[in-house]
Amino acid sequence: MNIVPFLRDKLPLPKLFKDTLFLRSFSLFNVPMLFFIGPRVVELTETTAIIEIPLNYRTKNHLGAMYFGVLAAGADCAGGVAAMKMIYESGQPVSLVFKNFSAEFLKRAHGNVRFVCTQGEEIKELIQKAIATQERQELPLKIEAFCPGKFVEPVARFVLTLSVKLKKAS
Secondary structure: OOOHHHHHHOOOOOHHHHHHHHHHHHHHHHOHHHHHHOOEEEEEOOOOEEEEEOOOOOOEOOOOOEOHHHHHHHHHHHHHHHHHHHHHHHOOOEEEEEEEEEEEEOOOOOOOEEEEEOOHHHHHHHHHHHHHHOOOEEEEEEEEEEOOOOOOOOOEEEEEEEEEEEOOOO
16 A cells, blocks of 8 residues: 555645655655655745755764765755655656766755755656656756755755656556
8 A cells, every 4th residue: 555645645734744754754665764864844845845854873974064975865855855746746657766966065064954956847847748758858956955054055066867757557
């Protein structure tokens, strides 16, 4: 039984709580490492996805800053949850994967980190194109990471190539 849509659509809970519950239940069963680092949905709209990962004993390095692997996972999570939202809303069986990844680490992240993806409209168009053409479509996603209250400028920038394709009926 797929409980994720039930949790998202039927329970009388606040939207951000349901979005976080969806993200964590998905990660628990599909990408346990994401579940381990405890991402939380701060915002998930048609245009923007913001995910926060806490700085704690699971996520920090020997210098007390967020470990670069956790920063990479946060960027993956922000882009992935934005795409999963659009796929869910399309009602079509679309698969997603990230093809390439590049990162620029600008400052040490000595606090909770928020990962921001503002390409929701472009992701929606990409998914619609993949459904219409039934061919793989790709889009570079730009994601920035911030430490709210610590720095105004980003602590890291990422570019991940989102690749989507309509699943074939079996």
